[in-house]
Amino acid sequence: MAQPETVELAAVTKAYGDVVAVDRISLKIEAGQYCCLLGPSGCGKTSTLRMIAGHESISDGDILIGHRRINDIPPAKRGTAMMFQNYALFPHLDIAENVAFSLKMQGTGKAERRKRAMEMLDLVSMTEFADRKPNQLSGGQQQRVALARALMTRPSVLLLDEPLSALDPFLRVRMRGELRRIQRELGISFIHVTHSQEEAMALSDLVVVMNDAKIVQSGPAREVFNRPRTEFVARFMGGHNIMSEGGRTVTLRSDALQISRADGARRATVQEVEYRGPQVMVNLATDSGDEMSAIVSERTYFSDPVTPGDVVGLTWPADEVHELTAEP
Amino acid sequence: MSEATADGARRFFRRARAKSATGAEPGAGKALWQAAPMALVFFVFFLLPLAVTIIVSFWEFTQYSIEPALVFQNYTDVFSGCLEELPGLCVTLATYLSTLKFCFLVWLTTLLIGFTVAYFLAFHVRTLPVQVAFFLLCTIPFWTSIVIRMISWIPLLGRNGLVNGFLIDIGVTDTPLEWLLYSDFAVVLALTHLYALFMVVPIFNSMMRIDRSLIEAAADSGATGVQTLTSVIIPLAKPGIIIGSIFVITIVMGDFLTIGIMGGQQIASVGKTIQTQIQYLQFPIAAANAVLLLIAVTFAISALLKMVDIRREL
Numbered sequence: 001m002a003q004p005e006t007v008e009l010a011a012v013t014k015a016y017g018d019v020v021a022v023d024r025i026s027l028k029i030e031a032g033q034y035c036c037l038l039g040p041s042g043c044g045k046t047s048t049l050r051m052i053a054g055h056e057s058i059s060d061g062d063i064l065i066g067h068r069r070i071n072d073i074p075p076a077k078r079g080t081a082m083m084f085q086n087y088a089l090f091p092h093l094d095i096a097e098n099v100a101f102s103l104k105m106q107g108t109g110k111a112e113r114r115k116r117a118m119e120m121l122d123l124v125s126m127t128e129f130a131d132r133k134p135n136q137l138s139g140g141q142q143q144r145v146a147l148a149r150a151l152m153t154r155p156s157v158l159l160l161d162e163p164l165s166a167l168d169p170f171l172r173v174r175m176r177g178e179l180r181r182i183q184r185e186l187g188i189s190f191i192h193v194t195h196s197q198e199e200a201m202a203l204s205d206l207v208v209v210m211n212d213a214k215i216v217q218s219g220p221a222r223e224v225f226n227r228p229r230t231e232f233v234a235r236f237m238g239g240h241n242i243m244s245e246g247g248r249t250v251t252l253r254s255d256a257l258q259i260s261r262a263d264g265a266r267r268a269t270v271q272e273v274e275y276r277g278p279q280v281m282v283n284l285a286t287d288s289g290d291e292m293s294a295i296v297s298e299r300t301y302f303s304d305p306v307t308p309g310d311v312v313g314l315t316w317p318a319d320e321v322h323e324l325t326a327e328p
Numbered sequence: 329m330s331e332a333t334a335d336g337a338r339r340f341f342r343r344a345r346a347k348s349a350t351g352a353e354p355g356a357g358k359a360l361w362q363a364a365p366m367a368l369v370f371f372v373f374f375l376l377p378l379a380v381t382i383i384v385s386f387w388e389f390t391q392y393s394i395e396p397a398l399v400f401q402n403y404t405d406v407f408s409g410c411l412e413e414l415p416g417l418c419v420t421l422a423t424y425l426s427t428l429k430f431c432f433l434v435w436l437t438t439l440l441i442g443f444t445v446a447y448f449l450a451f452h453v454r455t456l457p458v459q460v461a462f463f464l465l466c467t468i469p470f471w472t473s474i475v476i477r478m479i480s481w482i483p484l485l486g487r488n489g490l491v492n493g494f495l496i497d498i499g500v501t502d503t504p505l506e507w508l509l510y511s512d513f514a515v516v517l518a519l520t521h522l523y524a525l526f527m528v529v530p531i532f533n534s535m536m537r538i539d540r541s542l543i544e545a546a547a548d549s550g551a552t553g554v555q556t557l558t559s560v561i562i563p564l565a566k567p568g569i570i571i572g573s574i575f576v577i578t579i580v581m582g583d584f585l586t587i588g589i590m591g592g593q594q595i596a597s598v599g600k601t602i603q604t605q606i607q608y609l610q611f612p613i614a615a616a617n618a619v620l621l622l623i624a625v626t627f628a629i630s631a632l633l634k635m636v637d638i639r640r641e642l
Contacts, residue, residue, distance in 0.1 A: 055544045074547070075544075076547065076548060076549065076551075077550075086539065088539060090542060090546075090560060101546070101551075105551045105559075106550060149545075152549075
């Protein structure tokens with residue numbers, strides 16, 4: 001595989017007429033990092049990825065891979081490879097031919113193509129399907145083939161456009177682990193677009209949260225989760241209560257909120273109780289009208305279960321309160 | 329169609345089939361009645377004439393009479409002299425060869441034009457309203473009758489026509505070009521003009537089903553524009569190409585009007601042979617010729633259909 005390379009975006013903009021899809025974003029992804037572009041649909045994450053891939057022109061700004069400015073370089077010469085959301089396998093070619101497509105374009109001989117395709121299929125454990133057509137494979141299998149085809153070009157950066165969204169939840173978790181393993185083995189950079197914060201946290205070295213064509217926050221998953229900069233990030237990452245306290249907006253992780261029968265800092269009524277296996281989530285409405293939620297470990301909850309309608313006191317350790325540093 | 333909707337449709341049909349299987353009797357009867365009008369039309373206007381043609385092709389024919397019979401005389405007459413004249417060509421074989429030649433030339437020109445137009449419409453025209461507008465433009469030749477369309481070539485291509493006048497004016501030639509009208513060239517030109525749309529539509533249809541991300545995936549794998557065309561677009565447009573070819577080949581094989589008018593009644597074609605025989609009331613031999621033509625066309629179509637799964641396209 002090729003050397004991993006850094007990817008740097010400098011004030012990159014994408015405009016479709018008057019609509020700005022990506023608004024002057026700047027970002028540096030270190031070589032060999034697993035980066036997730038996270039955000040709701042329409043936030044500009046896919047446009048950003050497609051600009052890096054070269055399937056979308058860059059309206060303004062620069063993209064650098066390593067020390068090369070790649071704005072005007074065709075997709076195949078950028079050192080990137082893209083894995084498409086719907087996999088985009090060639091329906092008229094069998095799996096081995098799909099994987100070896102880039103070699104065929106370079107004019108590599110048939111025997112050599114087959115050999116290299118089999119090596120790549122081995123990496124994704126798909127060798128026994130080499131002679132099938134794409135429509136004879138399941139979604140998960142097609143995805144592995146798409147991954148093998150993308151890796152065939154020996155990219156230094158792999159771009160993945162919502163690769164797991166078409167899979168069922170069980171397979172999604174398994175493929176997630178597999179992507180992470182392959183990224184570690186190859187040591188190249190992965191840039192992965194997703195709208196699932198769970199996926200982003202599970203995979204990333206670097207989480208980049210986007211909203212309204214801009215980057216709202218970027219950093220390691222743990223930092224983004226624990227210290228959201230804006231209300232949007234806190235809501236999007238989930239598991240946070242957003243409260244105003246003395247004129248400031250603060251967040252408090254749901255699992256830091258404690259419920260007791262005694263009085264606490266606030267009084268609230270239990271609205272709904274959701275059992276989640278290891279934890280139980282309790283939705284609450286405070287007397288002041290805020291909605292809050294507490295995540296309690298299953299054992300703690302069942303030692304003194306509350307039911308909807310119960311009035312409880314809420315307490316939390318003062319050092320768990322996090323102040324939002326930037327307002328949207 | 330996306331995978332999800334295809335799956336949905338399949339499930340739907342399976343369910344529908346299961347339902348009609350359980351309540352078989354009344355459901356099946358109703359379905360037959362619903363198909364009856366179409367079956368009647370099909371029977372009266374297709375099966376019956378075809379049967380009559382086949383029957384008449386075996387009737388006995390002399391200079392002054394046509395008698396119901398079962399003789400192969402008409403078929404042997406069609407090929408009379410063919411064995412003796414070998415390696416030369418008898419009239420029938422020469423006629424078939426000439427018809428096949430036009431078939432091939434028109435197929436080639438309509439394919440080149442049809443593919444190019446369809447490619448432009450499918451990949452370069454981005455919005456649906458513009459696509460619809462361009463399609464309407466393509467159908468303009470169909471707004472007038474076939475005969476008028478052909479006659480209007482005459483002032484354009486004739487000895488003193490517009491094209492010759494222009495060529496003489498700009499000094500390309502001193503004397504009018506004779507081969508512009510009443511020639512093989514004129515026949516191919518007119519047939520191409522008439523039938524190119526029959527190539528455009530099915531090819532366009534196939535191309536619109538090509539997932540655009542496949543073209544990006546090809547570019548991502550380092551394919552040049554030409555490589556994307558030859559290794560992705562053409563293979564995936566093949567069903568459309570074959571369906572269009574079937575249209576064009578069947579039409580041209582049976583054509584006598586265009587070849588007659590544009591060829592100045594001097595060029596032979598199978599259709600024209602049949603028409604002439606009908607004019608002289610030689611029905612049995614005309615029927616025999618028609619049956620042979622039908623067999624030839626059926627062979628050509630079944631060979632083409634081997635190359636494409638037509639059910640998937642409908």
